[in-house]
Amino acid sequence: MLDIQRMNPNYFHPLQPEFEMNTRYYVEQKERNRENQSTFLFYQFKMNEGFANPISVIPDGCIDILFCCDEQQPTANVCGSVLQSKSINLKAGYEYFGVRFLPKQETQNLNCPMSEMIEREVPLTDMISTGAAASEKIVNEHDFHKRIKLFKQMIGSAIFASGNSSPSIIKYSLNKIYLSKGNITINQLADETGYSTRYLRKQFEENIGISPKLFSQIVRFQYSLYMLLKDHDYSIKDIIVENGYYDQAHLINEFKKFGNLTPNTISKRMVISI
Structure with missing residues (x-):
């Protein structure tokens, strides 16, 4: 059986495999915010020179802030989760710095709520007033750990509130979903929270977007x-067995639905890239 602590949301963050598979290098670092007990995944990668093919991103239920570290034409976008595999175009030969966080971590000071970020990409400057100045400093810095420090000082403190304003039903339900590894039904959540399935669904759509x-x-x-x-x-x-699929066909169908590939194909691509 899996170690539940290792797979707890405080220790686990969703993956975007092609950030590792189709790049020159990839590094990441997880950090825990002691104030609100949230965890951020900081990562950095560099696109290969002459790489013309788009990168595929897959559903992860998260929001990313992604910086293109092109000193002449830098960009910084807030990217919501996609609902199926989607190709994005990144600049060949350039470095990217990103931050990924789970939806239970509130972004109270963003101009757009998380529920409206599903399948959207919005310039950081449209979301917070300090976006332009912070982006310039992060892009001009070349050290991964110093970029993390700049992000926390100039952006993290501005958008991530110390408290969590999500309704208690959302916080509880998200924790149950993460701890069950997604193996919980809306009826079970309704029974545990004491709310109707209709109300629970409405709260999710308003706060999470799906x-x-x-x-x-x-x-x-x-x-x-x-x-x-x-x-x-x-x-x-x-x-x-661990993730509650009926059989291998069920697993394959879900991988095709969200990742557009079978588990075997994804695994082989990852091995080849390494």
Whole structure:
């Protein structure tokens, strides 16, 4: 069985495999915010010279802030989760710095709520007043750890509130979804919270942007992907059992639905890239 602490949302963050597979290098660092007990994934990668193919991003239920470190034409965008695999064009030969966070971590001072960020990409300057100055400093800095420090000083403190304003039903439901690895139904959530399924669905759509059922499916897909790519001791059968799939066909269909690839294809691509 999996170590539940290791797979707890405080220790686990959804993956974007092609950031690692199709880049010259990739580094990441997780940090815990002691004030609101949230975890951020900081990462950095560099696109290969002459790389003309788009990078695919997959559903992860998260929001990313992604900086293109082109000193002549820098960009910084707030990117919401996609609902199926989507190709994005990144500049060949350039470095990218990003921050990924889960939806339970409030962004009270952004001009756009998280529920409206699904499948959207918005310039950081449209979201916070300090966006332009912060982006310039982060792009002009070349050290990964110093970029993290700049982000926390100039952006993190401005947009991530110390408290969490999500309704208690959302906070509770998200924790249950993460701890169950997406294996919980809306009826079970309704029974545990004492609210109707209709009310629960409405709260999710208002605060997260998608239904609890779809969000749970994305979480399960991401946990399965993590086991497939990061925990090589687990077989396909283990992944099916641990993540509550009916059978191998069910697992494959969900990988195709969200990642547009089978588990076997993703695993082989990851091995080849390494």
